[in-house]
Amino acid sequence: MKQSEKWKRGLPYVGNKGQKAEKIIDILPAGNRLVDVFGGGGSISLTASSSGKWNEVVYNDRRETVVNLLKALIEDNPHFDLTKYVYMDRETFYNWRDNMPDSIERTLVLTVWSFSNNLHDYLWGKKIEKEKLQLTRAIFWGDTETKLDGLYSYAKNETSIAGKYRMFHKWRLEKMNIRSRYDVLQQFQRIQQLQQLQRIQQLQQLQQLERLQQLEKLQHLEFLTLDYRSLKIGPEDVVYCDPPYIGTGKNYGGFDNESFQRWLANCPAKQIYISEYTQLPHTEVAFILGKKQSFQAKGKRPNELLLKYVK
Ligand SMILES: C[S@@+](CC[C@H](N)C(=O)[O-])C[C@H]1O[C@@H](n2cnc3c(N)ncnc32)[C@H](O)[C@@H]1O
Helix, strand or coil: CCHHHHHHHCCCCCCCCCCHHHHHHHHCCCEEEEEECCCCCCHHHHHHHHHCCEEEEEEECCCHHHHHHHHHHHHCCCCCCHHHHCCCCHHHHHHHHHHCCCCHHHHHHHHHHEHHHCCCCECCCHHHHHHHHHHHHHHHCCCCCCHHHHHHHHHCCCCCHHHHHHHHHHHHHHHCCCCCHHHHHHHHHHHHHCHHHHHHHHHHHHHCCCCCCCHHHHCCEEEECCCHHHCCCCCCCEEEECCCCCCCHHHHCCCCHHHHHHHHHHCCCCEEEEEECCCCCCEEEEEEEEECCCCCCCCCCCEEEEEEECC
């Protein structure tokens, strides 16, 4: 995927379809309207809108602040100065999580700074947090009193997050003197340390869609924050469901799979597609999307399936 198209990934969000979104959009049948029932970070809706395959795309998710965050970034209204969020320690993160009311800004903080984008746990473990934050400090303020501080003057003239990040890579390559596997590992770990910057860059791209002249592609994107059972769906709509996966319902305040099955059976749309890891009743496998990309559950990563509902 080209750097300039990364905005289609939407928010770095748990369950984000990432690169698989393009494949899914290829497979879904064209039509008048696509309804993305459990839109999450928006990768499917954004990829769908920019594909031109449907006249209208509905991006729905019950989580209001997630939908509104994506909307705010795309419309750049309200404007967020994203450099404010490049540094966040554990204490501040948990303060946002536990003591602040739900808001777009809180969702932004929790998205960027949570482990696996789960909006709940801080990105790094207690023991390594200080060391991990050092690199960001060095780049933005140069006050770590380590040799990393050289980065500060090196990247000083760059004001955007993407610019600073680019300078970090340049600096890294210049300094790189790989003598051992240990050095390679250390380089790799440094890049990992800046994963939150990559996430913020992804958000910054969404803010810049107007400048990139991509905004007109999103004209027919509608934002909804309904429970899926309240969506108005017609027989000709193409419906795409990426529900909380079976067994992960607790992360979303309880997802009742039986109720979802009943809804599927009664949904008037003729074309319903579902992303899942296991085949559901009344479905056929339309495509095997491949293994989940994740740091967790190594070894037993299941295949992600695109299912077609059969009435
Ligand atoms: C697996 S995620 C979708 C990920 C998305 N495809 C992406 O690429 O980012 C499931 C989403 O379903 C939403 N959700 C859970 N229960 C819902 C309900 N009853 N109605 C609407 N959305 C719901 C959650 O808020 C969550 O964002």
